[in-house]
Amino acid sequence: MRRSLASRLYRRLVPGRVKVWLTPLVLRRRRRRDAARAAATAPDEAWRVQRAALGGGAGLRPYAYFPGGLQNPYLRLLYAGLPEVGYDPRPLGSYELLDRAPGDGVFHLHWTRVFQAGAPDEAAAREQTERGLARLEDYLGRGGRLVWSVHEWLPHDCEFPEVEVGLRRRLVELASGVHVLHASTLGEVEGLYPLDPERTFTVEHPLYRGVYPEYVTRGAARRLLGVDPDEVVLLAFGAIRPYKGFDRLVGLVPRLREVSGERVRVMVAGPVFKSVDVGPLVELAGSVDGVSMTDRAVPDEYVQVLFRAADVVVLPYRQVMNSGVLMLALSFGCPSVAPENPVTRDAVGSGLVHVFDRESDESLLGAVVEAMGRRGDRGIASDAFVARYDPVTIATQFAHEVAARITGDDESHLTEDA
Numbered sequence: 001m002r003r004s005l006a007s008r009l010y011r012r013l014v015p016g017r018v019k020v021w022l023t024p025l026v027l028r029r030r031r032r033r034d035a036a037r038a039a040a041t042a043p044d045e046a047w048r049v050q051r052a053a054l055g056g057g058a059g060l061r062p063y064a065y066f067p068g069g070l071q072n073p074y075l076r077l078l079y080a081g082l083p084e085v086g087y088d089p090r091p092l093g094s095y096e097l098l099d100r101a102p103g104d105g106v107f108h109l110h111w112t113r114v115f116q117a118g119a120p121d122e123a124a125a126r127e128q129t130e131r132g133l134a135r136l137e138d139y140l141g142r143g144g145r146l147v148w149s150v151h152e153w154l155p156h157d158c159e160f161p162e163v164e165v166g167l168r169r170r171l172v173e174l175a176s177g178v179h180v181l182h183a184s185t186l187g188e189v190e191g192l193y194p195l196d197p198e199r200t201f202t203v204e205h206p207l208y209r210g211v212y213p214e215y216v217t218r219g220a221a222r223r224l225l226g227v228d229p230d231e232v233v234l235l236a237f238g239a240i241r242p243y244k245g246f247d248r249l250v251g252l253v254p255r256l257r258e259v260s261g262e263r264v265r266v267m268v269a270g271p272v273f274k275s276v277d278v279g280p281l282v283e284l285a286g287s288v289d290g291v292s293m294t295d296r297a298v299p300d301e302y303v304q305v306l307f308r309a310a311d312v313v314v315l316p317y318r319q320v321m322n323s324g325v326l327m328l329a330l331s332f333g334c335p336s337v338a339p340e341n342p343v344t345r346d347a348v349g350s351g352l353v354h355v356f357d358r359e360s361d362e363s364l365l366g367a368v369v370e371a372m373g374r375r376g377d378r379g380i381a382s383d384a385f386v387a388r389y390d391p392v393t394i395a396t397q398f399a400h401e402v403a404a405r406i407t408g409d410d411e412s413h414l415t416e417d418a
Contacts, residue, residue, distance in 0.1 A: 048090075059086070060083060061086055061087050061088065061104060062087075062088055062090060062101065062102050062104070062105030063079070063087035063090065063402075064091075064092050064097075064098070064101045064106070064108070065089060065091055065092065065107070065108040065110065066092040066094075066098070066107070066110065066114070067091075067111055067114065073208060073211045074205070074324050075091075076211070077208070077391045077394065078203075078206070078398055079395070079398070080392070081392075081395035081396050082398075082399050082402065085399045085400070085407070086407065087399075095114045095132065095135070098136065099135060101139060102144075103142030103143035104143055105144060105145075106145045106146075106147060106402070106406055107136070107139055107144055107147070108146075108147040108149070109171070110149045110151065111151060111155065112155060112171075113155045115128060115129045115133075115167055116128055116155075116159065116160055116163060119160065122162070122163060125159070126160075126163050129163055129166070129167050132167075133170055137174070140174060146171070146174050146175045147175060147176065147178075147179060147402065147406070148171045149178075149181070150178060150179070150180050150189065150195070151322055152320075152322070153188060153189055153321060156243045156319070157243060165193055168189075168193040169193045171193075172196065176199065176405055177200075177406065178195055178196070178199055178200045178201070179200075179201060179203060179401070180195070180200060181204055181205050181321075181322045182202065182342060182343045182346070183202050184341075184342035184343070185202075185321065188342075199405070201405065203398045204388070205322055205323075205324060205389070206327065206390065206391040206393075206394035206395070207327050207330060207386065207389045207390065207391060208324075208328050209331050209390070209391055210391065211331075211391075212328075213300070213303075214304050214332070215304070216308055221304070221305045221306075221308035224305055225267070225305065225306075225309050227309055230263055231263045231265045232260070232263060232311045232312070232372055232375065233265050233266075233309055233311050233312075234249065234264060234265070234266045234310070234311065234312050234314050235267050235269070235306055235310035235312070235329075236249055236266065236268045236314055236315075236316065237269055237270055237298075237329075238270045238325040239271050239272070239273065240268070240270050240272045240276065240278055240281065241276055242276065242318075243318050243319050243320075244315070244316070246268050246281060247281050247284055248318075248364060249266060249268075249314050249364075250266060250268070250284050250285055250291050251288075251361075253266055253288050253289075253291060256365065256369065256372075259365065259369055260369050260373075263290070264372075265290045266290065267291075267293075267306065267309075267310070268281075268285060268292070268293040268294070269293070269294050269298055269306055270295070270297070270298070271295065271296060272295045282295075304332070307329065308332065311335070311372065311375040312335050312336065312337060312371045312375055313325070313326075313329035313335070313337070314336070314371075315336065315337060316337075316364055317338070318358060319358065320338075320358075321343065323338065323343070323344075326338050326344065326347060327389065329352075330350050330352055330353070330381055330385075333352070333379045333381065334352065334378055335353075335371045335377055335378055336353050336371070337353075337354050337356060337364070337367045338354075338355055339356060339357070339358035340357060340358070349384065351377065351382050351385075352381055354367045354368075354370050354374075
């Protein structure tokens with residue numbers, strides 16, 4: 001690279017001081033470069049680098065999981081105890097990276113949408129799924145072990161259910177352990193892909209206690225959102241997808257006002273999948289007075305604002321087996337409305353959950369009105385419920401199951417106060 005005239009003259013006139021003269025410029029460039037690299041580094045990768053520098057991680061076996069990463073608080077909670085039984089949980093950035101996963105570890109598969117993602121028709125979905133299974137079988141052939149979590153009957157909005165059922169039957173055969181989030185799951189999926197009770201274990205969804213900041217007061221949260229003291233705020237939170245039925249809730253607002261006599265306000269907040277058309281929901285929300293909506297992910301720092309401001313969290317879902325949003329609402333002590341199923345019936349024990357028949361808008365209306373009438377009940381759930389879904393307890397249970405099923409060590413080193 002050609003130097004400027006001034007630089008060449010300075011070199012010629014004062015050669016002994018060139019390095020000193022250039023140092024500030026070099027340092028600024030290096031700082032900019034390092035800052036750019038730091039910004040591009042994923043948090044989990046940055047943590048691994050820091051941990052290695054501090055001498056950590058020796059002797060732990062790899063525990064790769066997909067999809068997800070540190071941005072998924074459920075996975076952070078679930079895996080918190082794994083290092084104590086000898087595993088180092090690490091997210092795979094893409095499913096293709098399974099090819100490079102060490103064969104002496106574990107691969108934990110959660111949601112299976114990747115196997116059919118983007119397939120234009122059933123034939124393409126089947127071919128894609130076979131390729132994905134071949135990649136998994138290659139990993140297992142190198143000595144790896146598979147754990148699979150069943151979160152729902154089938155992926156939400158599944159386009160090719162026959163292909164998906166075939167995939168899941170194969171996963172049942174390949175997995176060393178199948179994780180379900182509620183004991184009822186075995187019966188729920190039996191007609192689709194029977195699970196082997198000997199290789200299936202139950203570890204329930206934890207509360208999110210300690211995950212999100214909780215210092216904003218209710219009054220401050222409502223002022224930040226411009227909520228009047230006499231407004232009853234219904235919060236519909238989470239990724240905006242058709243099965244969640246947010247349109248049902250918005251459409252019921254006029255009747256909710258009529259039946260309850262309250263000033264009802266609905267807030268819809270959550271990110272949108274690229275494949276989801278939210279145009280109809282946006283149009284509907286814009287046509288109903290008192291409904292507001294954002295289609296972006298809510299930063300962790302501001303999750304507390306929404307849940308502190310809410311009087312009732314509503315899950316107007318058309319179908320659901322397990323719900324992290326419900327556990328998040330209960331973590332903030334929010335009265336909640338959710339479709340009735342074995343999981344939500346257990347959650348009624350919190351003292352904060354009102355259930356409805358997911359097939360009936362009238363049932364949803366009644367449950368929301370009931371929850372609005374008892375919105376003063378917000379607060380800490382029952383002691384028994386909190387103890388059952390305590391994050392440390394759940395992480396301990398999960399780590400113990402992995403140790404028993406993968407390494408054969410049923411004498412977990414985890415303690416009750418780990």
